[in-house]
Each structure stands twice: as C-alpha cells, then as structure tokens.
Amino acid sequence: METNEIKKWLSSDIFIFFKQGKPYLWDFRNHRQFEISTEDFSRLSEFAEGSKIKQDKVDQAITEAGILTDGPSNEEEWGWDFLARIYHIGTSHPNAPSPYEPSQHIEYAKSYLDFCQSIHASSPQVLIKKGGTKNLLPTPNYQELINASLWHTLVKRQTCRDFYDETISIESLSTILGGTLGAVDRGHYDSPVGVQRFGYRRTSPSAGGLQATEGYVWVRKVKDITPGIYHYVNDEHYLEEISPLPIDPLSTLLCNQHWCDDLAFAIFFVAKFDVMWWKYPHSRAYRPMLMDIGHLSQTFQLLATALGLQTWLTGYFHDKEINNLLKLTEPKEQVIFVVGAGHGSGSGYDRTVRRLLDENS
Ligand SMILES: Cc1cc2nc3c(=O)[nH]c(=O)nc-3n(C[C@H](O)[C@H](O)[C@H](O)COP(=O)(O)O)c2cc1C
The missing domain is CATH 3.40.109.10 (NADH Oxidase)
Incomplete structure (x- = not known):
C-alpha cells in the first residue's frame, strides 16, 4: 500500500556487487555498505525509475539507508566513466569538518601514537x-x-x-x-x-x-x-x-x-x-x-x-x-x-x- 504521495528516486551514487555469494549495495558517497535481499533488489530497481514509498519493511529499510533522493538523478558533468566517478567520490572525505577545538590536540596526538x-x-x-x-x-x-x-x-x-x-x-x-x-x-x-x-x-x-x-x-x-x-x-x-x-x-x-x-x-x-x-x-x-x-x-x-x-x-x-x-x-x-x-x-x-x-x- 502506498502511503506517501511523494515520489523518491534511487541515488546515483551507489552500485551493487557480490561478496561471498551475497549481494551488497555500496553507497560510495557516504562510504556505507548494506547487504540486500532479492526483495530489496527489485524495489531498488523500481526506485531507480521513481516510486512512491510503501509502508512496509523493505521500503522502511531502504528509506533509513539514506539512498533515496527527491528527484531523478541529475547527471553531473563528468568527463570520465562511472568507474573513475566511483573512485573519486568514493575516496573523498564523506563528513564535514568538525569545529576547531584546541583541546583536541592532545587526544589526537594520543590516538596517533596508540595507532602507530x-x-x-x-x-x-x-x-x-x-x-x-x-x-x-x-x-x-x-x-x-x-x-x-x-x-x-x-x-x-x-x-x-x-x-x-x-x-x-x-x-x-x-x-x-x-x-x-x-x-x-x-x-x-x-x-x-x-x-x-x-x-x-x-x-x-x-x-x-x-x-x-x-x-x-x-x-x-x-x-x-x-x-x-x-x-x-x-x-x-x-x-x-x-x-x-x-x-x-x-x-x-x-x-x-x-x-x-x-x-x-x-x-x-x-x-x-x-x-x-x-x-x-x-x-x-x-x-x-x-x-x-x-x-x-x-x-x-x-x-x-x-x-x-x-x-x-x-x-x-x-x-x-x-x-x-x-x-x-x-x-x-x-x-x-x-x-x-x-x-x-x-x-x-x-x-x-x-x-x-x-x-x-
Ligand atoms: C603523469 C605523466 C604521464 C606522462 N605520460 C607520458 C607518456 O605516456 N608518453 C610520453 O611520451 N610522455 C608522457 N608524459 C610527458 C608529458 O607529455 C610532458 O611532461 C608534457 O608534454 C610537458 O612537457 P615537458 O615535460 O617537456 O615540460 C607524461 C607526463 C606525466 C607527468
């Protein structure tokens, strides 16, 4: 049953791949991966064309994953193929900078030394x-x-x-x-x-x-x-x-x-x-x-x-x-x-x- 009249589209910053026989969706802009089921897959294909949200578990999980957008994907200008885009966006920092806080220097130094x-x-x-x-x-x-x-x-x-x-x-x-x-x-x-x-x-x-x-x-x-x-x-x-x-x-x-x-x-x-x-x-x-x-x-x-x-x-x-x-x-x-x-x-x-x-x- 469709409960929400607003249509949603699948983000263009994702791809689907297989790992150890299981399908996964990789949201490469936000550096997140989700294991997906056959039902998820067929619903994702519908969202690729644009679809209204249904009130069921599959749509709830897809919504919560944050991979739906309000409009069809706007093909950004990009001179290389999708592979280079996956790599460039997928290796760009996903988060905004945190506010400057001098007291964090000591935490940063400690965690660096611990890591080393x-x-x-x-x-x-x-x-x-x-x-x-x-x-x-x-x-x-x-x-x-x-x-x-x-x-x-x-x-x-x-x-x-x-x-x-x-x-x-x-x-x-x-x-x-x-x-x-x-x-x-x-x-x-x-x-x-x-x-x-x-x-x-x-x-x-x-x-x-x-x-x-x-x-x-x-x-x-x-x-x-x-x-x-x-x-x-x-x-x-x-x-x-x-x-x-x-x-x-x-x-x-x-x-x-x-x-x-x-x-x-x-x-x-x-x-x-x-x-x-x-x-x-x-x-x-x-x-x-x-x-x-x-x-x-x-x-x-x-x-x-x-x-x-x-x-x-x-x-x-x-x-x-x-x-x-x-x-x-x-x-x-x-x-x-x-x-x-x-x-x-x-x-x-x-x-x-x-x-x-x-x-x-
Ligand atoms: C990353 C990189 C890759 C290059 N690849 C080639 C190449 O495959 N074949 C070639 O003859 N020159 C190659 N070059 C040389 C450039 O064509 C050359 O540096 C450019 O024309 C500028 O000339 P200059 O080095 O005399 O200043 C490459 C240069 C760089 C920096």
Whole structure:
C-alpha cells in the first residue's frame, strides 16, 4: 500500500556487487555498505525509475539507508566513466569538518601514537631484497648535483623523445638511483616522542613515511653493467639481477612508444600495495600511492637533468606483461610508472614526427 504521495528516486551514487555469494549495495558517497535481499533488489530497481514509498519493511529499510533522493538523478558533468566517478567520490572525505577545538590536540596526538604502536608489531617488510645475484654500484657522486643550480635544473628539465643510442656511465646511474630511491639520513631518522623507527628516508616525501615504492631497472646501455632487468636495493645501494633483457625492445611493453628504445636505462616504479594496506587500509590511500611515485619521478627527472642526461616518462604501458617480467607478486606489488634517461637531442618530438613536421612546413 502506498502511503506517501511523494515520489523518491534511487541515488546515483551507489552500485551493487557480490561478496561471498551475497549481494551488497555500496553507497560510495557516504562510504556505507548494506547487504540486500532479492526483495530489496527489485524495489531498488523500481526506485531507480521513481516510486512512491510503501509502508512496509523493505521500503522502511531502504528509506533509513539514506539512498533515496527527491528527484531523478541529475547527471553531473563528468568527463570520465562511472568507474573513475566511483573512485573519486568514493575516496573523498564523506563528513564535514568538525569545529576547531584546541583541546583536541592532545587526544589526537594520543590516538596517533596508540595507532602507530598498535600496528607496529605486524609491520610488513620494507627493506626489500629479491635474492638475485648482487651487482655492486659505485658510491653515488653527488658533487655535480651539489654544484648544479636548482632553478637552472628545473628550467632545463624537459621530456625528450629523441635519444641517441649511446652508453652512459655507471656513476651516473648510481648517483641517480641513490639520489632518487636510496636511503638518506638513516642515522637521524629518530623519534623523540616514542613512535618506533620505521624504514628509511629518501630525498622525496612519502605518504606515512612508508617508502612503499621499489625501483626495477631496465639496463640497456650503462658502462660496466650487463644489460638486463635489475632490482635496486634501496638501503644497501646495489642492483640484484632479476632476468636478462627480453628480445623485444622496451617499446613493445610501453604501447609502442618507440622513441624509448634508445634510452640508456629506464626505471619501473613499483608500488608495494601491502605496505600501504598495512597503515592505510582505506582505498583513499591509492591517491598518495600515486603521488609518492609522482614525487619520485620528478626527483629522478631533476637528478638526471643535472647530470646532463635527457629524460622521459610514461604511465602508458602493458601492466600485466611488465609485472610478469619483473617477477612481481601480484596483487601486492604492481608497476605504476616508468621513467628513463640517456643522451639525446632534447627534442620533445620523436624523429618521425619531426620529419613529418619538416615535410609539411
Ligand atoms: C603523469 C605523466 C604521464 C606522462 N605520460 C607520458 C607518456 O605516456 N608518453 C610520453 O611520451 N610522455 C608522457 N608524459 C610527458 C608529458 O607529455 C610532458 O611532461 C608534457 O608534454 C610537458 O612537457 P615537458 O615535460 O617537456 O615540460 C607524461 C607526463 C606525466 C607527468
């Protein structure tokens, strides 16, 4: 029996999924999940078209869940598909800010310390070794970087798509790896207030200080290093062998961006999801995971530029095949971004594009 003459509509910020054989509704704007029955499901479909509330248990539960609206969903302007919307809205903070209250500082500090201590016992491995044959690297030589002007380096950095097929020195690779991914300042990474020491610091900031990114190096033309795939051991500064280089060039893994085939080396930035899951189990942490790698990428670009190399970067690649090549344990380790460097002209246009431009000019 319909008792309320006012029509209601189902919110557009929901989706239905199955977990352990049971259907659930996920209200991703308000971060709430509800197990639903077949009756709920068929009623929800009616509300999707607009329906008057009935006075029964099903409608009462749907009303209380707060997923009905007063009008049909107003398709907001959104340039990506629904998946990106679910992710963006679903990881936005659902609550309004609470009023400013200085006395809460002590509660906040206490709960932060309690939280850190409660998770410390189960901390995942952060000093990663894969076990392959060790390849020692020379000590990084930071003198050239110390002498370089920050501003000139920032302005000089550019995305190059025209590399020469030339070898770079092992010192350059060592300095770039050490300066981007290596541990710095370990001795001073102490905590005066009782939070236990965790991991190591790098030159780039990292969400939660977790350093949840590893570097795998595609070595193609670096003096004194056999071409191959290596893992960089951050805290001890050496490379360990993963596998020989595949027969096909790098571009086959990078969606045919053929200008990368003359890079002297490339670094695959791999996220350690398990490290993020440990401290930040909410999927909002996917955002800082990406940003961590963005910071590392920029540090890489600046260091390589300051050493006189040209740089390139990409997020466009065949994930699964790269994960297999690097022998990663999915889903907890996954490639997220690729950067590379070598000698080159510095042109942002690859040679074929330049030729076409020249022909048409
Ligand atoms: C997150 C990100 C992803 C990128 N992906 C690609 C890519 O897949 N292929 C490519 O050739 N360049 C890529 N680039 C480089 C941009 O095209 C380049 O930074 C932009 O054109 C500005 O030029 P500049 O770097 O010389 O200042 C990417 C840059 C960023 C920051």
